[in-house]
Amino acid sequence: MQLDSAQLNAFATVIDEGSFERAAAVLHVTRSAVSQRIKLLEERVGQVLVRRATPCTPTEAGQALYRHAREVALSEADALATIGGGQHSTTRLAIGVNADSLATWFPHAMAQAAEGQAITFDIHVEDQDHSANLLREGRVMAAVTADPQPVQGCQVLPLGTLRYRALASPTFMQRHFAQGVNATTLAQAPMLVFNRKDALQARFVSRITRRKLAPPVHWLPEAHAFVKATRASLGWGMTPDPLVEDDLKTGALVELIANKPVDVPLYWQCWRLNVQALQHMTQAVQKAAALTLLR
Amino acid sequence: MQLDSAQLNAFATVIDEGSFERAAAVLHVTRSAVSQRIKLLEERVGQVLVRRATPCTPTEAGQALYRHAREVALSEADALATIGGGQHSTTRLAIGVNADSLATWFPHAMAQAAEGQAITFDIHVEDQDHSANLLREGRVMAAVTADPQPVQGCQVLPLGTLRYRALASPTFMQRHFAQGVNATTLAQAPMLVFNRKDALQARFVSRITRRKLAPPVHWLPEAHAFVKATRASLGWGMTPDPLVEDDLKTGALVELIANKPVDVPLYWQCWRLNVQALQHMTQAVQKAAALTLLR
Structure with missing residues (x-):
């Protein structure tokens, strides 16, 4: 046909x-x-x-x-x-990106890939644990994802690790964790969660307590607002290091438990196509990721 | 029953x-x-x-x-x-907010409303021209919206105006608008658009040219990434003043045409319920909006 x-x-x-x-x-x-x-x-x-x-x-x-x-x-x-x-003729690249990559290192990759190239971007924001679905559905031709399993017809490249820490303001720590960070206090303290797909907070809680807890939750699906709300003592939440470098230095945000990061390895999955625009983008993504993510 | x-x-x-x-x-x-x-x-x-x-x-x-x-x-x-x-018992407030309010003034309202109150937030990000739908569907009990028509059972309060400007980097201006900002150049210059619901760029273009054009589009649904991409000369785009104050001062971003803002009046629509948590939130929203939005 x-x-x-x-x-x-x-x-x-x-x-x-x-x-x-x-x-x-x-x-x-x-x-x-x-x-x-x-x-x-x-x-x-x-x-x-x-x-x-x-x-x-x-x-x-x-x-x-x-x-x-x-x-x-x-x-x-x-x-x-x-x-x-x-x-x-302009090449449109439809790409799935997790919100925290988009809020930190990904725009650099976009700027570099577009330099001197007739490329436009169609960026879809999707949780790193779910962006592989966008690839499967054919909605995007490449994605930043936490899933190392190659989607059919895709190649996978490791990008490095985005390090998350459980952070809160000093005020919040005093108000909710003066008795320590444990199953009792974690069950009471309000928790910031990005959206229904964000399992990072639950992962941290279950690592610390070996339990599933159901504390009060603020749902807040915007990366910078999430950090602002953490600073303003609304709750504690898992935040990627590149977004809070200054806050950690000044002490505006502190770790719930020192040195208990949750590391999320990120991958670049993209259609196996011998196409210049896509190869350009792949190189730019690897370069920008290398500057921000951990190896 | x-x-x-x-x-x-x-x-x-x-x-x-x-x-x-x-x-x-x-x-x-x-x-x-x-x-x-x-x-x-x-x-x-x-x-x-x-x-x-x-x-x-x-x-x-x-x-x-x-x-x-x-x-x-x-x-x-x-x-x-x-x-x-x-x-x-904690009261959960489900609220629809446009991305640019969330990226600027809205977290202050959240912080203030939660102070001393057992409130949790369930924030839904939705374009200001569409958030009234969330109210209609009962998904949220209050919303920051551009729609002054009260949704059934809701009260409406004017919050002030969020002022958008068509901005680009000086590099981008030279590359694409050296011959002026008109129908010919606007049809060629890459345009940043937040998502399929964002009509601000089209509104600006039709005001200038009295036409609908179809320039190359970058779709980029994250407020800070949008600004970063504008700075990096990926395209021009409509950006709210509170997000780019520094960029305008330093000249990192400039207006396509001086003093041609697009003003978006915002409203607070919320369920007509005599409930303390909601009234508290309404007051906090009015206060935080007054500090950032134009009257």
Whole structure:
């Protein structure tokens, strides 16, 4: 079965842009032309590919086709760049990144990779323990992940370790841990947790107490707000070293228990494609990671 | 129809915690007790209430009941606090906040509201043009939103204006806007956009050019990374003043066109409930907003 490249491209653009209108603007065609192409493609493969919602997302069948469409587009942009054609074609890199990498070292990698390259980024924020799913679903072509198991069709490179510490303000320590950090006090002291996927605090608690506790929880899914809330004595929480260097130096934040870090090794998983933009990005990621993460 | 409060509470806790396991830990019962209570509640109302997934979410029927359950819990905590009972009961405030407020003034409001109060926060990050939906769905009981239309059962308070400017690095300006900022150059220059819901850049472009353009886009859904990427000349983007005060002073970032801000008035919408914790939070939000937002 030979798929029509204009149809495939219209489909992938709708997923990228999230709506038929925006895809039409990007492709310089009318909205109904986009709609028509996708309808024809769906008839051709005999499956609904786009979930019409705000934003538009791929169905399960759509996911596989989306990945195919993106691989074709990447290869094509690469081939055109090599033969000097298509001078204005931009390569879009969809990448999954954990929030703490994005808040610290990852923007450097983006800046470096984009230098002199016609690359745009489509960054998806996802917990490091879950970003491999984005790869599996074909939503991203590369990801910073805690999962060393290669996703099908991906290569894996170790990036180094992001070191987390259980931190709190001195005021909070006095208020909640004057009797020591143990199962009794940890069960009472409010705990900051990034979101429902963030298991770092629970990991620390179970390492210290060998138990699962259910303390009061503040859910706070923004890296800098998380640190600010820790400083303001709202709770204790696991924070990556590069985000709190100054706070540790000045004593604005202190470790619950000295030298009990939780180390999260991070990996770069990316589609096994011989494409320049992706290779460039991989090198930039390795370089930026080496400057911030522990070896 | 009289609903069983233990069942209702088990249901709301599963939604809060995202899983049956965690709800069981919080309620100090077994997982199967939680499961049983929810099954009975679902039989009672004759509808599926929980979408069993990771995380668990409420069905449409579940949303209405969830809001009811949370209102009951808030009122109860308030009543108990008044009569001096239930000294250890903590009130959980689920709140929708736009990312830029969370990255700037909102943590101060959280810190102040929690001072001396048994409050925990469940913060949901949502675009200011969409957070009213979270209220409508009953997922949050209050929200920082750009929508002044009161959601049913909510009161609305104006908080002030968050001022955005179209910013870029001097390097980027020279590279892309040496010929001026107009429809031709704006159609070519890479644009940073927070996510698919962020219409600020498009608003700026259409104000300047009276057109919809489709320039290359970097999607970057993290406030500080967004600023870092702007500094690193990846693109131009709309950034709120409180996040870039220093950059504007030092000249690390400059306006695309002098004095063409986009002002976003923000509102506090919150459930019309005579509950202390919520009133406390409302006051803290007004105070913290007044220190940062424009009147």
